[in-house]
Amino acid sequence: MAQTVVVYFSGYGHTQRIAEAVAEGAQAQLLRIDSDGGLPQHGWDLLAAADAIIFGAPTYMGSAPWQFKKFADASSKAWFTRAWQDKVFGGFSVSASLNGDKQVTLIGMQTLASQHGGIWVSLGVPPANTLAATRSDVNNLGGSVGLLVQAPSDAGADAIPEGDVQTARGYGARVTGIAQRFKS
Numbered sequence: 438m439a440q441t442v443v444v445y446f447s448g449y450g451h452t453q454r455i456a457e458a459v460a461e462g463a464q465a466q467l468l469r470i471d472s473d474g475g476l477p478q479h480g481w482d483l484l485a486a487a488d489a490i491i492f493g494a495p496t497y498m499g500s501a502p503w504q505f506k507k508f509a510d511a512s513s514k515a516w517f518t519r520a521w522q523d524k525v526f527g528g529f530s531v532s533a534s535l536n537g538d539k540q541v542t543l544i545g546m547q548t549l550a551s552q553h554g555g556i557w558v559s560l561g562v563p564p565a566n567t568l569a570a571t572r573s574d575v576n577n578l579g580g581s582v583g584l585l586v587q588a589p590s591d592a593g594a595d596a597i598p599e600g601d602v603q604t605a606r607g608y609g610a611r612v613t614g615i616a617q618r619f620k621s
């Protein structure tokens with residue numbers, strides 16, 4: 438079985454909930470970036486050993502929070518040794534607005550994965566964008582590069598629409614499934 442790690446930052450718990458849903462689908466280990474932008478002691482070893490790495494962050498002011506950027510910059514050590522070369526990568530971002538410029542955060546993650554020589558996994562699900570579509574549908578936000586999630590600004594993580602949570606589980610499963618195909 439391919440080993441996937443979901444490495445994420447969450448300021449107020451919304452991205453944490455989605456990281457858990459992605460990890461459930463991916464049968465992955467969770468690795469939280471702390472409020473200082475650091476990883477726990479074993480964090481870098483866990484990432485080095487992974488077959489697949491999924492990045493997660495909320496969108497703050499139109500891009501990833503500085504804590505995620507600190508982690509990304511610190512990953513230059515792995516870049517120097519090509520430690521993440523040919524791993525499978527995915528990414529997700531949570532924000533309050535339906536759009537909210539989440540795509541900018543996602544493209545940053547895709548670029549980070551590409552700098553490391555990784556293989557990026559798209560969302561792989563068509564958009565639910567018909568008149569009959571609702572927020573309970575899978576991929577109702579119409580993402581393609583990776584996973585997009587909306588969390589209402591005045592509510593906790595429990596208020597994230599079920600369609601987004603389901604999309605998160607499905608995306609996690611897709612990333613690990615693809616990593617498994619590369620492994621076998």
Ligand SMILES: Cc1cc2nc3c(=O)[nH]c(=O)nc-3n(C[C@H](O)[C@H](O)[C@H](O)COP(=O)(O)O)c2cc1C
Nearest residue numbers: 447448449450451452495497498499532533534537
């Ligand atoms: C400093 C800051 C900046 C934010 N900027 C945006 C933004 O650009 N677009 C948006 O839609 N939401 C924005 N939000 C809302 C967050 O993306 C949203 O509340 C998200 O669910 C927070 O995730 P977290 O609880 O994991 O930190 C911002 C929130 C904060 C605190």
